[in-house]
Amino acid sequence: MRHASDHELLRVDNVRKSFRTPESGVVTPLDGITLSIRNNEFLTLLGPSGCGKTTLLKTIAGFEDLDEGEIYLDGRPMSGVPAHRRPFNTVFQNYALFPHMTVAGNVGYGLQVAGVPRAEEATRVADVLRLVGLSGLERRKPAQLSGGQQQRVALARALVNRPRVLLLDESLSALDRKLRQSMQIELKNLQHTVGITFIFVTHDQEEALTMSDRIAVMDKGRILQLGTPAEIYDQPASRFVAGFIGTSNIFTGTLTQDNGAARVQVAGGPAIAVTAGGFTAGEQVDVMLRPEHFALVPGGNAASGSIVAVIENIVFVGTDLHLHGRLGNGMPVMALERHARAAGGLNLKAGQTVTLHYQATSPHLMKSGAA
Amino acid sequence: MTSQRRRAVVLLLAPITLLLGAFFLIPLGIMVVYSLLEPGLYGGVVWSFYPYSYGRVFGWPLGGGEEFEPLYIQIILNSVYYAVITVIVSLIVCYPVAFWVSRMGPVAKNLVLFAITLPFFANLLVRIYAWLLLLRPTGAINTALMSLGLIDAPLNMIFTEFAVIVGLVYVLIPFMFLPIYASVERLDWSLVQASQDLGATPFQTFRRVILPLTAPGIAGGAVIVFIPALGNFIVPAFLGGSKVQMTGNVIERQFLQSRNWPFGSTLAMIVMASVLVLILLYALWMRRAGKSQPVGEVGHA
Ligand SMILES: Nc1ncnc2c1ncn2[C@@H]1O[C@H](COP(=O)(O)OP(=O)(O)OP(=O)(O)O)[C@@H](O)[C@H]1O
Ligand SMILES: [Mg+2]
Numbered sequence: 001m002r003h004a005s006d007h008e009l010l011r012v013d014n015v016r017k018s019f020r021t022p023e024s025g026v027v028t029p030l031d032g033i034t035l036s037i038r039n040n041e042f043l044t045l046l047g048p049s050g051c052g053k054t055t056l057l058k059t060i061a062g063f064e065d066l067d068e069g070e071i072y073l074d075g076r077p078m079s080g081v082p083a084h085r086r087p088f089n090t091v092f093q094n095y096a097l098f099p100h101m102t103v104a105g106n107v108g109y110g111l112q113v114a115g116v117p118r119a120e121e122a123t124r125v126a127d128v129l130r131l132v133g134l135s136g137l138e139r140r141k142p143a144q145l146s147g148g149q150q151q152r153v154a155l156a157r158a159l160v161n162r163p164r165v166l167l168l169d170e171s172l173s174a175l176d177r178k179l180r181q182s183m184q185i186e187l188k189n190l191q192h193t194v195g196i197t198f199i200f201v202t203h204d205q206e207e208a209l210t211m212s213d214r215i216a217v218m219d220k221g222r223i224l225q226l227g228t229p230a231e232i233y234d235q236p237a238s239r240f241v242a243g244f245i246g247t248s249n250i251f252t253g254t255l256t257q258d259n260g261a262a263r264v265q266v267a268g269g270p271a272i273a274v275t276a277g278g279f280t281a282g283e284q285v286d287v288m289l290r291p292e293h294f295a296l297v298p299g300g301n302a303a304s305g306s307i308v309a310v311i312e313n314i315v316f317v318g319t320d321l322h323l324h325g326r327l328g329n330g331m332p333v334m335a336l337e338r339h340a341r342a343a344g345g346l347n348l349k350a351g352q353t354v355t356l357h358y359q360a361t362s363p364h365l366m367k368s369g370a371a
Numbered sequence: 372m373t374s375q376r377r378r379a380v381v382l383l384l385a386p387i388t389l390l391l392g393a394f395f396l397i398p399l400g401i402m403v404v405y406s407l408l409e410p411g412l413y414g415g416v417v418w419s420f421y422p423y424s425y426g427r428v429f430g431w432p433l434g435g436g437e438e439f440e441p442l443y444i445q446i447i448l449n450s451v452y453y454a455v456i457t458v459i460v461s462l463i464v465c466y467p468v469a470f471w472v473s474r475m476g477p478v479a480k481n482l483v484l485f486a487i488t489l490p491f492f493a494n495l496l497v498r499i500y501a502w503l504l505l506l507r508p509t510g511a512i513n514t515a516l517m518s519l520g521l522i523d524a525p526l527n528m529i530f531t532e533f534a535v536i537v538g539l540v541y542v543l544i545p546f547m548f549l550p551i552y553a554s555v556e557r558l559d560w561s562l563v564q565a566s567q568d569l570g571a572t573p574f575q576t577f578r579r580v581i582l583p584l585t586a587p588g589i590a591g592g593a594v595i596v597f598i599p600a601l602g603n604f605i606v607p608a609f610l611g612g613s614k615v616q617m618t619g620n621v622i623e624r625q626f627l628q629s630r631n632w633p634f635g636s637t638l639a640m641i642v643m644a645s646v647l648v649l650i651l652l653y654a655l656w657m658r659r660a661g662k663s664q665p666v667g668e669v670g671h672a
Contacts, residue, residue, distance in 0.1 A: 061564075061568055062567075063567075082567070083567040083568055084567040084569075084573075084576075085570075089568060089569065092561060094561060096559070096561040096565035098562055098565070098566075099584070100583050100584060109569050109571070109579075110569035110570055110571075113566075113569060113571040113572070113575045113579075114570055157569065161569065
């Protein structure tokens, strides 16, 4: 079993890329990206549509020239190396399957151009098609496949070459839940057994959290935060990052300190007891509380370390109840309650007033107004 | 389609079908019939079955002035040769240019496309006559080359094979360019990237991805250049002089000078039959290429 090592495999160094567009002039999907990717790591790029994820993958693969900066593989600059000589394979967002070739032809293409003997090609193609669950469709043309099947062909076509780095652009998005989970497991297995390094783009935060060694959250051509899934989830650098992963309650207020007790005074709202590491009194801050940080008690009993809310809506999602409520000043708040506990005597109803308790260590402070 | 809708479609299409039928099939039928009738002494036809026009080309002549003449087959083969060269030359010119144009900005692109269709606005005879002026010994090309000191004596270009091929290529090149350009424009560039990504060299990418995906344009262009090139008589008449003969010229002479309509029809039928055979072969080849991978059943594995 291999694990992401500390050895740096790929280095994206202050990369900048702009495009001229017909309507507005210039877009800058890569605005000074620096990223160090370790050998055998599973790195996920997460960000809103149009933030530059695909463009970053394309520059790494060698399809876009850089305006500025450099990409290094094992310390070797890649700018003079054409795409076909880079030991990377891409699973394109639009699949880009060759329409005039069969499934087997598509998957075997990389091996054929590399001059791999026919017999070996046949076994490797058969193996990888079995892996993605497409055995028996070898002779189909791409147009005769469903979207999910096409996506798996694209995946197989890249995997079969056993590249150093596999660039995946939303490559599981067209699969149903069950298939997607089994492909996620297969990819993680490959990461460990074959030792492929993955750079993975997804819009599915659950996928990002479960698959990744590290996550890079991007916006407008910049990396806002790079860290392990737990770091991103527990200590987001900004309101934007927090909003991108998981559900959160974020309040803006002024940090106050009195007698060592730090609070965030929300304008027209509650004061939230916090631990003020790294921030100074008087500063404008965003404070984040995850729904699962709250312990719910019926009745409105505001005290330090709690807020009072009125339940507006209860959504049953299986193991949990999602409680949507409002604070006294009308701000929305969301809390989580185990279904088992709620059913066992809490008897929650819409319109009920409840107190939400939290640990003073739970609220996470972020610079207000930070990107 | 319901039977009612089908009836509506038939009704709607009937007039245009009849019109096309009248304008295409009737003249064709006349040609077929005429090619098997006896030529009248002073033009026109005599209404009796007369297979000897074909005999003059293939070897069962009636005799008595109507002899077997291998020259006709020779001329047909020559015409095929000129047509093939025309196809090849225009292909070599158009294919790379199509890629170049397809990567231009929208304004430049439209300008080029307009420039390519521009010659259609001028009369064909005028345009070919212009080539006569360019190619003749005292023409622009020779004058320019001589004044540059590149040649001492004028090059003999007019009334040669070369002149005919230049003329044919010039007249027909738009018909090659447009279908090729359409297929190049439709080419999905991300497939080229995918090929590179999988490690294919530029040449491998060209041979295995770009060429197969633009082949329909090449084939289409080849067919619609080949056919008019084969039957062309204006270009050889102007630029080929008496040295370069194509079937078109011979057919034209049979109709307008010798006034042997049956023999002219015969030659035309032979040319048409050979074109049809070629197109048939092409269609079969395309079907085989399309079918080489069986369709298979659609469903889940
Ligand atoms: N060739 C191009 N010419 C002009 N603009 C481009 C080009 N390619 C990308 N862009 C622009 O760059 C920005 C980033 O595009 P990119 O494809 O990297 O986004 P993305 O993060 O992959 O988005 P998505 O999640 O929707 O796939 C977008 O605003 C896009 O319009
Ligand atoms: Mg994208």
